[in-house]
Amino acid sequence: MAPSRNRIPGGRQGVDADTVLKLKPALTNYLHEFDDCFGRVTARRHLDTYVLGQLGDLPRKSVEPIADAAGTPPRTLQEFLSLYRWDESAMRDRLQQRVAKRHPHEHSVGILDETSFVKKGRKTACVQRQHCGTVGKTENCVVSVHLGYATPVFHTLLDGEVYLPKETWHEDRARCREAEIPDDVVYRPKWQIGLEQIRRARANGLRFAWMTFDEGYGGKPPFLRELSQLGQNYVGEVPVNFTVWTRSPAILYREHARNRQGRPRKFPRLKVRNNPPVPVRNVASYSPLFRREDWQTYHVKDGCNGPHVWRAKRIAVWLRGEDGLPGAPHHLLVAYNVLEPEKVKYFISNAPRNTSVEKLLLVALSRWKIERMFEDGKGELGMDHFEVRRFPSIQRHLIVSCVSYLFLTEFHEVHRGGKAGPDDPPSSHGDPLSGAGVGSGWTMFAETRREDQPALAPYASPQCQGRAFASEASPGSTPFARVVPGSPSHVSMDAFVAL
Numbered sequence: 001m002a003p004s005r006n007r008i009p010g011g012r013q014g015v016d017a018d019t020v021l022k023l024k025p026a027l028t029n030y031l032h033e034f035d036d037c038f039g040r041v042t043a044r045r046h047l048d049t050y051v052l053g054q055l056g057d058l059p060r061k062s063v064e065p066i067a068d069a070a071g072t073p074p075r076t077l078q079e080f081l082s083l084y085r086w087d088e089s090a091m092r093d094r095l096q097q098r099v100a101k102r103h104p105h106e107h108s109v110g111i112l113d114e115t116s117f118v119k120k121g122r123k124t125a126c127v128q129r130q131h132c133g134t135v136g137k138t139e140n141c142v143v144s145v146h147l148g149y150a151t152p153v154f155h156t157l158l159d160g161e162v163y164l165p166k167e168t169w170h171e172d173r174a175r176c177r178e179a180e181i182p183d184d185v186v187y188r189p190k191w192q193i194g195l196e197q198i199r200r201a202r203a204n205g206l207r208f209a210w211m212t213f214d215e216g217y218g219g220k221p222p223f224l225r226e227l228s229q230l231g232q233n234y235v236g237e238v239p240v241n242f243t244v245w246t247r248s249p250a251i252l253y254r255e256h257a258r259n260r261q262g263r264p265r266k267f268p269r270l271k272v273r274n275n276p277p278v279p280v281r282n283v284a285s286y287s288p289l290f291r292r293e294d295w296q297t298y299h300v301k302d303g304c305n306g307p308h309v310w311r312a313k314r315i316a317v318w319l320r321g322e323d324g325l326p327g328a329p330h331h332l333l334v335a336y337n338v339l340e341p342e343k344v345k346y347f348i349s350n351a352p353r354n355t356s357v358e359k360l361l362l363v364a365l366s367r368w369k370i371e372r373m374f375e376d377g378k379g380e381l382g383m384d385h386f387e388v389r390r391f392p393s394i395q396r397h398l399i400v401s402c403v404s405y406l407f408l409t410e411f412h413e414v415h416r417g418g419k420a421g422p423d424d425p426p427s428s429h430g431d432p433l434s435g436a437g438v439g440s441g442w443t444m445f446a447e448t449r450r451e452d453q454p455a456l457a458p459y460a461s462p463q464c465q466g467r468a469f470a471s472e473a474s475p476g477s478t479p480f481a482r483v484v485p486g487s488p489s490h491v492s493m494d495a496f497v498a499l
Contacts, residue, residue, distance in 0.1 A: 023411060027051065030407050034094055038086045046072075046080035047400070054381040054404040061382025081393040082180075088399045093204050095403055096158055100205035102410075105151035109363065110201070110208035111370040112194040112217055113148070114163070116141040117384045125179035125391035128168045134384075144398060145190050147197040148370040149206065154413065156406045157373050158206070159197045160398035162391065163190055181391040190216065191223040198232070208232065210363045215239045218348060225322060228350050235333070235349040235363040242346065243277035244317035246289050248326050250274055277320055280346040284334050290315050296357060297338075300365065309338045312361050319348070329353070333360050377405055 031047060038044040053066030063081070067074040116132040118141045125142070132139035147159040164170055170187035177183075188196075194217055198208075211234040217223055218236030227234050250273075283290050293313045300308045312335035318326035333347040347364045349355070377383035383401045388394060 023055070024052070026411055026414075027055070027407060030410070031403075033098060034091050034403070037088070037091045037094065040085070043080060043084040043086050046077060046084070049077065050080065050400055051404045051407070054401065055408060058382075060385055062385045062387045064387075078388065078393075081388055081396050082390055088396045091403060092159060092399050093200075095399075095406055096201050096204035096206055099149060099156060099158065099406065100207075103149075103151060103154045103156075104207065105154075106209060107152060108207065108209050109150045109366050109369070110158075110198065110206075110211045111148040111150060111367055112145070112198070112211065112213040113367065113370045113374075114143055114145045114190060114216070115374045115378075116143045117386070123179070124389045125181055125394055126162050126164050126169055128165045130165065142394065143190075145193040145197065146370065146374075147194065147201060148373050149201075149208075150366065150369045154409065155369055155373060156409050157370075157377060157402045158201055160402060161193050161197065162394055162398070163193065164188070176391075179389065179391050185391070189220070191220045195223060195226055198227075199230070202230070210235060210366075212236060212363050212367050214367060215242075218242070221319065222322070224319070224348065224350070225327075228327075233349070233351050235331075235347050235351065235360050237364065237367075238280060238346050238348050240281035240346060241279045242348070243279055244283065244319055244330075244332060244348075245275070245277050245326055246283060246287050246315065246317055247275070248318050248329070251325060280317075280332060280334075283315075283317070283332065284344065284346070287315075290334075298358065298361060300361075310335050310361060310365075311338055312336075312357055314357055314360065316353075317348075331355070331360060333357070333364060335361055335364065373405070376408075377401055380408065381405060 028048070031051065034047065035044060038047070049070045049072055050066060053069060054061055056066075056069065058065050058069060063077045064074045067077040114133070116130075116134045116139075118132060118134060118139055119127045120140065121127070122140075127140060127142050129138055129140050130143065131137075132141040132143075134141070143163040144160050145163055146157055146161075149156055149158050164176075164181065164185060164187050166187040169176055169181070173183070176185075194213070198211065201208075211227060211232055213234070213236045215237045218238040219242055224234070224236070278287075290313070293315060295311045295313050298310050298312060300310055302308070312333060314331050314333045316329045317332040318329055321327045328350070331347075331349040331351060333349065334344060335347070336342075336344045345364070347360070349360055349363075351360060374383075378385075381401055381404050383398070386394060386397045388397065
């Protein structure tokens, strides 16, 4: 009789039974790393049950089906999430320390994003009617903020935290106590939750060459300032009304008028005759400095429906600091897909001044990777199948899902022999987002080059396109030197950034 073939979670095709049999001992060894997060052996054993259930082929991966499949009373597994004493924060720290030790990379990308879980009723902790990205409309749901990590050959979820709404939950502490939300858990904007996650990951030894995020985070100047103070490079999308200066405004450092009466003024301050900061949408539409630049065309990748081609240009801009004064120059990157020219995207970056447009564009477009992680987490691990209602149970479920995801990715990587390569063709939309499974090996970094230039070595340092910031430019020049139009640039998806 031919050997049976079983499906590996996260894979897109069957493998032989011998490979399936390797999963459980590998999982046992992996979970031993979290032993000291538990005070009792009985609680620790339930971790095995829960993770095995998430990795299995159950159609529904909530507590009851997992418990029934393992021969464990459902009440016991519910108490594992809600009542048993174990340290989920230490588990998260241990997971991040493992990633930092085993998967460091000089071109790693941290990705900050949120996901949502549709829920009925009003008893589930932190549920309210709000925008639900899962269904693309306002819905009754729970929202969580997550930090992802991607390298050329690896990706995983690092952290997850439930978002506590302000009006419906934070201001109703009686309702919070009913849902077992601790008194020290208070409302924080999502960008503050994400910033804390980044700091926590860095404290656990993780280093990100880049951070990227959507306009919900990029549109918050305090968030951008905090990242710069951490020394963290980023390329983040910003809303169309995000304001910048296209020229550094003049600053007044002392009072020039003699015998001026009235209250003393603070210095330094902006001179009165300065242009105000303007929205990035207006910069792209009306700025002479921006119009002076040439659009550069980049062939990003080939999909089933043809090539994915983006056009982009960038100029130097200055952001208003907390004191109202301009800070260091930033990159404003404006880009659009040639098939959807009406959908223009705007990105701000604090990258070094000689960073190429190609690299900025690739980092900016790399955010889809965490959408892949969410899809795998929900589709393969049942991250959205939880039916518990109490806050500690939901938070523990998110952390255990990160633990399961890391094992799934590492096991799949070993099963593939550490070689990159696609499992499935791209989706009908020409995007690997919907076609590749966890650890499927979609190559994320490759060489980046102009089609009329020789290829660069893998992981080459950023190349300046002949453009300097205003402080280095000749008098009367724009902050970046113009690129001479030529053949379209070709940017492979595995060049510098996880795509």
